[in-house]
Amino acid sequence: MNTPADEYDWPTCIACCRPLWETEVGRQACRPCEEKTAKRLAEFPGLFEQLNTTASLMRGARKVGAATSGSRTPPIPPRLEVLSLVAAGGVATRLRDIEDSWRAVLGWTVAPWRGSPAEAVPEHTKFLINNLPWACDAYDSIGQDIDDLRRLRSECTAALTGERRPGRVNVGFCPVTDEAGDPCANQLTASAGSPHIQCGNCGTEWPDMAAWRDLSQAQEAATETEAAA
Template identity: 65%
Template sequence: MHDHTADLTQYEWPTCTACRKPLWENEYERQICRPCEDKTRVRLQELPGLFAQLDTTAALMRGASGGGAPTSGSKTPPIPPRLEVLNLVAAGGMATRLRDIEDAWRNRLGWTVAPWRGSPRQAVPEHVRFLLNNLPWAADAYDSVAQDVEDIRRLHAECAAAVANERKPGRVKTGLCPVRVDGQLCRAQLTAVATNHRIRCGTCGTEWGDLGAWRELRQQQDAVLAEAAGVAA
């Protein structure tokens, strides 16, 4: 006689492959539970907005120095070089990480790889749109979806942390004030934050209010350094 009691004691109730919690009875054929799917959907929906904020900050960083590198001879970048921000918005950052997930899903579905989406700014919304449209399928039937859910969670956390840091930016030194007051160099320490276009000298009151003015400031500082080097020579 077959022992059905033994069968029941050996039975393992299916669990979500992402959070490992038991699935509800109406979820037992799914790969991940509905709460994990819902959280992933919200994170995907928020990624384009987070990217836009970080891309604006990265543009300020690159524009202020005329291409991302300090002017020759200068020791202090005009605004903080936030590597975590630059890494997220550059090629190989958010857009590439989302593309890799899209390509994995396309491969499992038997579709061609993702078409070229353009720059990271153009690509992120397109990759997100694909993933949102196909998330219900992945949640139900893609046996490797748990890793992608974790990758999306980690990517969202990195972006949210970078944006939060921008909301509470620290000040960094941006060189000495090169303005002459009554024939004497001011030489007060200047500071800036990545989210503010304005640099103001607290001693002489001179302001540099946009990216063009920041480049002019850098040129003035380099001129003072060159003049000092000539005197020293």
């Protein structure tokens, strides 16, 4: 007969699903996720400045010397991913939306800085960094915000480098079991650009297509075992 102690599920980080350390119990997100998110947030002002400069060059707004008065520097071919990140709905708006959701839970007024995106991004970033410890400790939706910030930073760096990141798709749950026989069950993803799969929770890797077949068989066996339980 199972006792309440046997049925107890150790709390996990809602952002990365890693079991929390004993000193983290009661938090929503683990400290490694908090530290990584703080570093990402600190990069946004610099990333935005680079994006904004790139966007200005793309618009071809600089005039050349007096000898060719009235002509313009030929614009760099516009890339919509750069322009969209510096415009309304881009970096500043997405940071503002996260800030406003935190302020609503805290009972504070909406973000007071509503100037240009270039003026607003450093202010939103400062607020989010200052209040990140609270959010990781007590904010129920911090997992989604951490993921949104990670994706936003990836979009910014990809736009600056011109990198085209291959999409990722879900490929089922991790079938690896621990010493107690409990499945990891973390959602696995794969990229169209690489056959390599690695579980973000237990670290197990499936490096090639042959390993994919082993993974598929293990997932089917785990599903059958669960259905028979």
